[in-house]
Amino acid sequence: MNAEKNIKLWSTLGMRATFGLIALELAKKNPELIITTSDVSTSAGLDRFKKQHPNQYIDVGIAEQNLIGVSAGLSSEGFKVISTTFSPFQTLRCCEQIKVNLGYMKHKVCMVGLASGLVLGNLGFTHCSIEDIGSLRSIPNIAIIAPSDPYELFKVLSEAMDYKESVYIRLTAGSNSKIINEKNYDFEIGKAVEILSGKDVAIIGCGNILSNCLDAAKILKEKNINCSVVNMHTIKPIDKEKIRNIAKNYSLVFTVEEHNIIGGLGSSVAEVLSDEGCNCKLIRIGAEDFYSSGGSYDYLKNIYGLSTEKIVEKILLNYKKNEK
Amino acid sequence: MKIVKLKNFAKQVRKNIIYTAYKAGAKSAHIGGALSIADLVAVLYSDIIKIKKSRKVDENRDRFILSKGHACLALYSALVEKKLLKKKDLETFESDGSKLLGHPIINKIDGIEFSTGSLGMGLSLGVGVALAAKKKKKNYKVYVIIGDGECNEGSIWETILSASHFKLDNMTIIVDRNNYQQTGKNSDIMDLKNLKSKFISFGCDTFEINGHDVKKIYSILSKKNTKKKPRVIVANTIKGKGFKLFENNNNWHHSVITKSIYKEILREI
DSSP states (O other): OOGGGGHHHHHHHHHHHHHHHHHHHHHHHOTTEEEEESSOTTTTTOHHHHHHOGGGEEEOOSOHHHHHHHHHHHHHTTOEEEEEEEHHHHHTTTHHHIIIIIIISOOOEEEEEETOBTTTGGGOTTSOBSSHHHHHHTSTTEEEEOOSSHHHHHHHHHHHTTOSSEEEEEOOSOSSOOOSOOSOOOOOTTOOEEEEOOSSEEEEEOSTTHHHHHHHHHHHHHTTOOEEEEEOOEEESOOHHHHHHHHHHOSEEEEEEEEETTTSHHHHHHHHHHHTTOOOEEEEEEEOSOOOOOOOHHHHHHHTTOSHHHHHHHHHHHHHHHHO | OHHHHHHHHHHHHHHHHHHHHHHHGGGOBOOHHHHHTHHHHHHIIIIIOOOOOOSSOOTTSOEEEESSGGGHHHHHHHHHHTTSSOHHHHTTTTOTTOSOOSSOOOBGGGTBOSOOOSTTOHHHHHHHHHHHHHHHTOOOOEEEEEETGGGGSHHHHHHHHHHHHTTOTTEEEEEEEOSEETTEEHHHHSOOOOHHHHHHHTTOEEEEEETTOHHHHHHHHTSOOOSSSOEEEEEEOOTTTTOTTTTTOGGGSSBOOOHHHHHHHHTTO
16 A cells, blocks of 8 residues: 555545545454444544444444443454544543453554544534543553554554554544655654754644644744744654654753643653653643633633644743743 | 352462451451352352363353452462462462452462452443353353443443343343442442343343352253343342351451451351
């Protein structure tokens, strides 16, 4: 499969539909692949998969605790299992099953959390997901990855199938998502990628919100502030070396995430900075521990300081403070 | 002859249970719920479940999952009789770093399929394992024991729906209906009403038996399942069965067997 050729198409489709297309490819390469879902075949772009590979598709109905138990049971018998449903139900609804079956017993399941972050804001916060990273991060033996765009999702899924432990893949944004990676690049779980270089300020982000980070960097450049933008796609295990280097080279660092600033990417980076005794200043941009009124993706991004304009504003303010 | 063999196996299981609980001393142990399933576990391991000690895990072995993991003393005791564990392993029960804790820890070589203890989870693993057998075209069978108190968990009913939906005729679910849970009677805490009719309505091939009648237990477990449905056995049992001091006395749900009590109850075997 020439994945590079699909970059434009996939970004139009968005991560969910792309996941369904990639699953068809994975089934070709992995006869022992089974995809388990909780009544979300259409939402996960899996209708074709379900038709073409009925023996590799199991729907347990709207029963996420059972979804994880059945997935772990299949995994214990040697199947490669991908489970999927909407992010809140894939993570918090069955959190203890994830702890016991994937964390404690180490059965390997690749969990795909659909429409995480704020993209379903119109549906209210039952369907938004700003707690998934924080909840899963405290469970040992599970990697957490937030691909920046559908092309990166392709790379993540290919690696996750043979990764040493369970993986939670956090999908963000909807259809017509922004392209972050325009051409092929080296991807490795746990290795951050600098997608823009700049000497004044470092922005660390994950997921499709990186598009707002890149746009913000463009605006800031016009104001003579050069930002480095780092795609920290793997939140766990986090790339400590990269963070150490960032702390060495920048006195002002921002994290940007479609998640509560408690427990997510910002917390992870802060932990490394603290453990390593780094003394750069870190500003965490994201949901500041409250549920807002619901609304469109853009509406919520604006409320949580994640719109391009709000990111620019925050960086400018702190940059000026830092200069004094 | 077979019945004598089953009864002797059950007697050994009970002996091992109280021995282990006694050796655990002040660490205490879940006694009542282990004794209520002693006969069920004895029949399973004596004559039903195909598993033997080997250095490599046999893919064709039958799978036993103790979803009510706190009754692990019954499982450990049966595994000793099956020679998968050593009797002296029992003396390490709940001690620092032991492989035999107060809830089972996954250890397939010793015959422990999964780590259980958080209620309502083992059954779901069983559905995954039974589905895997169908997909791999393997003939192994899956046996899961759940507690009646455990049936308070909603996840049990999610899982029963799916076992029935997927027509898992390679799966047998035994409900230890001892009528008690941690702090009292089921009927006082969360009344389960008619369990048998619940399982029937979920589409399971359901039996209700005396869970201490080894002959009856054997006759159902040894019967081929021709119904294309999961089999459910609601086993009416007595919590603490086998020792007058413990029977239907919920103080022995989790407690300490002192030397004098041990000496006294040993006479009942």
